[in-house]
Amino acid sequence: MTSFHYGSIALELTIKIQYSFFMRQIVNTTNGNYDILQIQEVPDLEPANDEILIQVKASGLNFADILARKGQYQDAPDKPCVMGYEVSGVIKDVGSGVNKDWIGKEVVAITRFGGQAEQVVVKQSQIHEKPDRLSFEEAATLPVNYLTAWVLLVVMGGLREDESVLIHNAGGGMGLAQLDIAKHIGATTFGTSSQQKHDFLSDRGLDHPIDYRNNDWYSELMNLTNDRGVELVTDPLGGKHWKQSYKALRSTGRLGMFGISTASSDSGGLKATFNLLKTVVGMPFYHPIPLLNKNNGVFGVNLGHLWHEPDKASLWMKEILEGVEEGWINPHVDTTFSFDDVGDAHRYIEERKNIGKVILVP
Incomplete structure (x- = not known):
């Protein structure tokens, strides 16, 4: 009976691990220095009817994110929060109201916070197909x-x-x-x-x-x-x-x-x-x-x-992507930091060491 009991516990744990999925995100826990940035795990996201789920490959870091960490950015959400305005990645799932042909496509997206995470959900109006000639890191420089x-x-x-x-x-x-x-x-x-x-x-x-x-x-x-x-x-x-x-x-x-x-x-x-x-x-x-x-x-x-003007933003982004294809827009990534090194990424920008964009990668 004892052996069976332990075996049942092991089987139950295996089932939980197999069917419980988590993703990581960078959380601003409060206002302050680099140590308030913490990596936390939350359950995988699920897209609503009109949403698209992106598995993030690269996320942009902007000066607004640094101001938000310090509590000096008036548009930031209340703490704790996940910042991030732009990502590139692969579409993992879509809601019932979105064409399933999007699944598997490589895209770039502008996000209203939440982008500094392994997953993000957005509306279809916020995404564009990633140009083939750009890496995921380069593509994540475009939206902001x-x-x-x-x-x-x-x-x-x-x-x-x-x-x-x-x-x-x-x-x-x-x-x-x-x-x-x-x-x-x-x-x-x-x-x-x-x-x-x-x-x-x-x-x-x-x-x-x-x-x-x-x-x-x-x-x-x-x-x-x-x-x-x-x-x-x-x-x-x-x-x-x-x-x-x-x-x-x-x-x-x-x-x-x-x-x-x-x-x-x-x-x-x-x-x-x-x-x-x-x-x-x-x-x-x-x-x-x-x-x-x-x-x-x-x-x-x-x-x-400008979130109330999605049509304009989409038109401008289309012209930018045309510039990428024509070769006169060439995003430059200075360096990348892992999510675990996000504090170093903030410091790097604050010390004005970067030439071009700093990118966070999961």
Whole structure:
């Protein structure tokens, strides 16, 4: 009887292991430093009627994820939460209302959080087939960086062949995405970055690298343009930096704002709140009359606030994927980190070591 009892327990455990499936995800447990990022297991996801289940092969890491970890990103979900706006992977299952022909296809998807996990469920409008010439890691760079860059330069920036653009942080993933698009348009490109990234950026086609750490970027830009400035400046810095960027505009110039990275601090709490307030106080106020008199424009881009425009996002993504097939969009992955090393990935970006995109892989 004793032998049978143990055998029954073993059989029961075998059955549970065989039919209980779990997936891993990166969880922001609270606000704080790298140690608040934990890998947790949860039951496998199941798609609802109109959803698609993706087995994630690569997930993008963005500066917004870092701000969210610190509690400095207002759009982040309540903690604990799983961040992640973009993935690439293979469709594992679909809901009853979705064509089963999607199962097994390699796709890229934009996600409204939840992307830094081994599985994610999305609507069909959020996915596109992955270009064959891109790896999963390269494909995961497309949804956030290239969509934002497309809106900044093409949709709202209206950049033309006979114009010039200043790209701040040209060496990051967003900067390289903008550079690909600006080169395709035929515009003259200026870009700020640390000196160590200049050779790489020149090889990628940047016309005028500017060392913002050892020089005053505004003075150097004005020298390079004979004090005329440029038609478009894209600025993710925020605060008082927007004043300088606005000053750098030529007549009919536009300032595109898409972040306030200077509001980030090394920790959360009161210091983070104070840093944010200081950044907000330093922001300029754009009155309509000076804009009229100077023939300038100012606009902002926040991809996370465009979820109510899926048709537009799908159209923009289609044009980006066409650029991939035509060869003028070439995503660059700086490095990849495993889920287990997500803290190191956050640190790598915060120390501005990356040239291009940082990717997380399960």
